[in-house]
Amino acid sequence: MLNLLTLTGGRAEQLASLEVPAGDLAQIRLILGDNNFLVRDGQRIPLTTPSAQQSGLKLNLDMPLSPGGTYDLVLDFDVDRSIVRAGNSGMFLLRPVLRVVVDALAQLEGRVLPVEASPIPVRLIQQQDTLGTFTNTEGFFTIGGLASGTYRLEVIPNAPFSPFQLEDVRLEQGERKTLDPIFLEVEDN
Known part of the structure; x- marks a missing residue:
């Protein structure tokens, strides 16, 4: 299970390992x-x-x-x-x-704080394509298999935290980019 x-x-979890012909x-x-x-x-x-x-x-x-x-x-x-x-x-x-x-494609990783807000949906958007994941219990996220290009990052936490956006996240082929920690703010009522 x-x-x-x-x-x-x-x-990640390894599901299989096998040799296949060229x-x-x-x-x-x-x-x-x-x-x-x-x-x-x-x-x-x-x-x-x-x-x-x-x-x-x-x-x-x-x-x-x-x-x-x-x-x-x-x-x-x-x-x-x-x-x-x-x-x-x-x-x-x-x-x-x-x-x-x-x-071999690009990868983006980062951390969303405070950890009390986890799990938090994280989305990476490039034109019409949206890729997403959730933060783990320590607030970390990784999105892999990304083509080179420019993306918009969206963090959509539950209340009382405010959403966060980061424009112009640039990734190159094969790059493994780590963002600075993202600190969520509490919404003003």
Whole structure:
């Protein structure tokens, strides 16, 4: 069993390691198990996965693999967008929103304080694309697999803290950028 909410702030879990022949890797397919649930107020609520248990999830890669090369593929699971309420029934669906990240791309990391505000949604926006994560219990976040370019960072905490934005976050190919700590202010009423 894997608690996805523990995989924040740059923490990851290795799911597999294997050798594949050189050539073009078009896609991978993940088959989900049937014991998926979320915990709310200490109670397990089953998550229904409409088709992923039978046919699996296809993730397109379209990347060449060189002979003797080593590649780290990271599956970035967007929990916030993957769990959907099924009407007013009190049931929830698991519709995984995944992104496959090749580890050689850029990465942004930072810390949001005070830690009492954690977990906090953190979003990185570039034109129409939005990538997101949550801070861990120490306030750290990491967003990897980023193309080079300029982004806007948004931190959206719960009350009583004010939202925070940082414009013009520039990332270069392969760069691992660490932001200065972000200190949230308490909203004025």
